[in-house]
Amino acid sequence: MIERRTVFRAAMAAGSAGLLAACSGQTGGTAEVDQANVPPQAQLSAEPAADAKDVPVAQPVTVTVKDGTLTEVTLTNAEGGEVKGELNPEKTTWTSSEPLGFGRTYTYAAKATGGDDKTAELTGTFATLTPASEVRATLNPVDHAEVGVAMPISVKFAEAITDRAAAERALKVETSTEVEGAWAWLSDRQVDWRPKEYWPANTEVNVVAKLYGVHYGNGAYGRADVTTTFTVGRNQVVKVHTPEHRMRVFRDGKETANYPCSNGRDNDPELNTPNGTVIVMTREPTSIFDNERYGYTDLEKKWCCRISNHGEYIHENEENRSNIGKANTSHGCVNLLEADAKAYFDSALIGDPVEVTGSKADFPTSSDVMDWLLDWDTWKSMSAL
Template sequence: MIERRTMFKAAIAAGGAVVLTACSGDGDGPDAEAPPVEAPPEASITADPAPKTKDVPVTEPVKVRAAKGTLTAVAVTNSDGGEVKGELDDAKTTWTSSEPLGYGKTYTYTATATGGDGKNVELTGSFDTVKPAKVIRATLNPIDDAVVGVGMPISVKFDEAVSDRAAAQKALQVETSPEVEGAWAWLSDRQVDWRPKEYWPANTEVNVSANLYGVHYGGGRYGKTDVTTKFTIGRNQVVKIHTPDHVMKVYRDGAQHASYPCSNGKDADPNLNTPNGTVIVMTKEPTSIFDNERYGYTDVKKKWCCRISNHGEYIHENEENRANIGKRNTSHGCVNLFEADAKAYFDSAMIGDPVEVTGAKADFPTTSDVMDWLLDWSTWQSKSAL
């Protein structure tokens, strides 16, 4: 009896569960009831999108998950029998597709999982992706590997009008090295541009991603494909023209690099001014043909032409106006140079170089698709959709 009391006290010290074992384990009492044995778990499988789902977005990944078991096989195929790429996680419980889906297609999936009971379960099903009323193409400028001037904007243009501008803008990303402050602005319902707050720093590296595939622009219209570009900002060159001075000055990194006598638009007629404002070199054309029946000339050929607006202004040679170059403003809005000077400037110019004009009676109209620097920064920011 002394020995049994000692064992009982020890059991209390060790905890209640041990007390029960000690008291019933000597064979004197009735047999203890054994705890129920749980059956091994049976696996289950779910999928997202669920079977029979309609209008599935093409950019959302397909996910197949196993509960109380592991996936042993997953296959997702399109209506043509092509298999969708995907990856299984380390735990082998979730499979995720790794490529976008196609518009207006039916996808079928089959998945198998094994539970703790060693038995296999299977899930099969299908779903349909969204079918656009129309897909809209977008283009991106500057193009890959371009080297452009410090005033060059990034421009995304759409084939048709975009209703949901915010959705489109959210898909746009600009990365720069070094970091540059800038913003997107919608110049029309078919064009959104990004420009820096100030001119680009020279030699900036720029990467642009327009992840527009699958983006709903409104009215059942969706983005056709993603577009990207990678380009570089070149040296800093800026042209400055104060029209009453009859001189075009070229600056490099803030210091005057060259100076050329010029004849600008007629001072007396605002319709013929070389207008005030900051524009950029848009094209470089070794020769161009000028026509303006209103002012009595057609098929006039000029050399070393740099377009600076879609309003009709160029910087170009005009030897026929030699007597007025450097003395009087007599052009119809263009900047006239001697041929040798026009060639020298043409060779130095780069698409995207800023051209700053002051001193005229009229301002550049903001109707061109390249009007980015005609807007002050606060106005520019107000044109964002976000």
């Protein structure tokens, strides 16, 4: 960030502070003060300075008066449009209240009056920076969503971020009840916030990402602010202990459903339903499954809840009915009978946790949704601050 600060005076004294000119003669005497040459008492200054270049767009413009009060301040763009601003109660400082545009020229003009009733004036023009690139960011969950108690907050960037600390400092999470949580960078394009433990049910969450004008490094700047407000729903947790061939659903800690299931094959870690805590990522009434390696394409299944980007779902599989509740024969998904799959599907929210235990393999941490596969200390260590 470039910082410049120059103090402007509306008029400069032509000589010393006092302009008394003494004349001596045979009779003595003193000349009258030339009031027209005495500068106004009020002294105006502005930031950024006149003729400043590459001014950050997120930096407020300020006009300040010393020994006086402001009577008029305008800040206009090249087209003559006025930038909004506010005076402090004492009318000694005016501060712009909306962001500036990239690569634009602005002009300020101000007047102030001091105790001497003289008017001081100040004008100046400056130019804002032109970024090498403007980087778009997206925020999830979206506005007004209702999510499960394991739902992370995710900010994704259209380009790799060099100065991660600058980006992270612009992010703020507010909750209706106190929740301990932290940001972690899962890649150079994604930073997530998750609570230490599952969200308390019915928590209201407001996220503000003031990213416009943030310098990400290498001349890249944030393109726009993004915000979201969402609600955490009821506490529902799915638990699958793969050797049991059962999928249990818990609400507020109490078991509310217990479905027979068939999980990934026990004898092949490549086909296990892996250990770890994942979340419901999507709810799809029907999905098409393809895996040429294992001999199936365009296989349609109903009531599908994706639980990882590794390929695992909870879904109906009537073709595997003979093994459901008896043997693990899937390629990694949790297979349910159709009626049970529908009942679970209807109960699920995006962000519900799914806890898998008993397998020979663990979920890989290569997915962009692997927040709960990391312990809390590891998670906190991935913050840039």
